[in-house]
Amino acid sequence: MKHITIKDLAKTLNVSISTVSRAFNNKYDIKPETRDLILQKAEELGYRPNPIARKLIQQRSFNIGVVVPEFENSFFPKVLMGAQEILHDKGYQVLMMQSNYSWEIEKKNVETLVDNKVDGLIISLTSENKNNSYYKSLIDQNIPIVFFNRTVDDIPASQVLFDDFKWALFATEHLIMQGYQNIVHLKGSENLNLTQNRVSGFQQAHRKHRVKPGKIIPCGFRTKDGERVAQQLIDNNEVPRAIFAANDSCAIGAMNIFKQSGYHIPNDIAMVGFTESNLAKHIHPSLTSVEQPTKDIGQTAANLLLEQIANKGIFVPQTIFLNGRLNVRDSSINHLQKNV
């Protein structure tokens, strides 16, 4: 039971290889009857064109590569769903890889994808300044790329972004309006624009409302980062009145430690997270968080990429900002309704 190729099919039908190829590619210069005949016989014999041979000669694959740092939080999966929806519709298959927050793996992943002649890439970086030049060279090679959320500066590529500055400002403003005075920010991973933007938004909110600048503490994006920092704050006797965390995981980690140590949320410490996680509305108390339009991000990125593939060569990079929402929940509400 050998693998059946285009040659076999051609031979059994007494037509040329080219004709079979024409049938499968729906070319104009083939008689409809012979096309149908060929397709039917192919079905019968179980012939499927070998996409590798096709890729080799066409230098394209109808595959799109997606690389994200992780799949554990629901953020990236949800973005992926959005992208996949659009791409499947247009006949593309989606190959996904996770870099596990390592930019070596990230680069390796992107390289395999490129070597395998994906028609385009959708990427969210683990870190911005490490392989900046690598991505520049990819773009020079005319490979369509769109970045989302975690992107690099000064690069002529399309991007779909979330206005971290604005929403960090809103989130912080919310805390200020609730009357909290001593607010600290748990800062995300270094080397990411979004980290800096959230810091800036946090600061801007303080300036805007003319209150004393809140402290900024390096933390990270994972639950255990939040736990570690919370413990530090307790040990150093520096527990603030409110916390704006880099994301939900970190916020939740901190919350757990505080709760364990007898602090009440929000009465002792108010909390706000970022990038609405599944947990936010279920945890106790429910966590105020900034929600990103995950599905929309994926869809927009996919559309941008398709557009870029269509107009290869003559496209202009676009940067699209999408809107979010601040979901106010119990963790940040000041029940006393006065400054504390």
Add this chain to the structure above:
Amino acid sequence: MKHITIKDLAKTLNVSISTVSRAFNNKYDIKPETRDLILQKAEELGYRPNPIARKLIQQRSFNIGVVVPEFENSFFPKVLMGAQEILHDKGYQVLMMQSNYSWEIEKKNVETLVDNKVDGLIISLTSENKNNSYYKSLIDQNIPIVFFNRTVDDIPASQVLFDDFKWALFATEHLIMQGYQNIVHLKGSENLNLTQNRVSGFQQAHRKHRVKPGKIIPCGFRTKDGERVAQQLIDNNEVPRAIFAANDSCAIGAMNIFKQSGYHIPNDIAMVGFTESNLAKHIHPSLTSVEQPTKDIGQTAANLLLEQIANKGIFVPQTIFLNGRLNVRDSSINHLQKNV
């Protein structure tokens, strides 16, 4: 700036194509000095062997395909992490695809992967009885496959499984031991062995302890399924004393509705979930759940697959069961310590 091929490299070095190939494949019949020379020059010129051409002739890719129903719950991502870890170590790249609970997409995904000559497949099915024969034919074609968690009967393939029957029994037993009398099971998606196994475990627990068989209600795996069924129970005035749910999502959906309607958990209704989610320990009250060894599942599947690839042709399918853990939390504890 054209794409540089093996020919170009050969020409600039005045060696034959074969020699360059030998250098990259680390063959025995090449002088070490020339190998180093070639490799160095390749680095310099930025030459990378085209894996597509290589695949075409070798009929293999050093890629492994993984297909799972979804990435939203953390279960599959965690399994993937485990598998990826092992496979990367052995020089394989991992291509992941999600079927989004549609077996048409699942089949399409598997087909692309196979067409692209992946060396093996790791699969968790969306449904068991739909494309059984399709997977049979793949195995007949000698394509290494290992299934995990959601698998098909009567198929000569390796599988890594979780003993759903046993752990459903344990979970139900736990509820019985806490003294709850009227327990119902929210049953998962149809067409899955694991669903039936969990049902059987639930029933067996009742038999074993000689208590009146608990009711079984078709539900599903998603939060909204749990919400829907909980609402039904309330409307029909059939709220049970305890619930063993098909999984955490469904359990949490039900919990929310019950809480909203003024029921207290566990004092009015006790709850147990399945497949420990991120939420379980953070939700209020924290949810008792059966934890699966996610990472271990992925690693075991990967190792099984590698073994099968190595001994292609002469392997015997193995079925490995991995152990879990029942995490007892607030949602199921009977504070009254008597039968209710």
Add this chain to the structure above:
DNA sequence: TTATTTACCGGAAACGTTTCCGAAAATTGT
């Protein structure tokens, strides 16, 4: 010294397609 083995390398076929070019067959116009 010559014969034999070993180390290293080049040529060419092969993998399974697509696509260009030209030619035969069918259709149209005169």
Add this chain to the structure above:
DNA sequence: ACAATTTTCGGAAACGTTTCCGGTAAATAA
């Protein structure tokens, strides 16, 4: 009926590798 198109098809080159087969030069054995 014949020329001019148009439709349909076949042949062959190309994509970028790997691998088999053979050949030369160096190394070893006799």
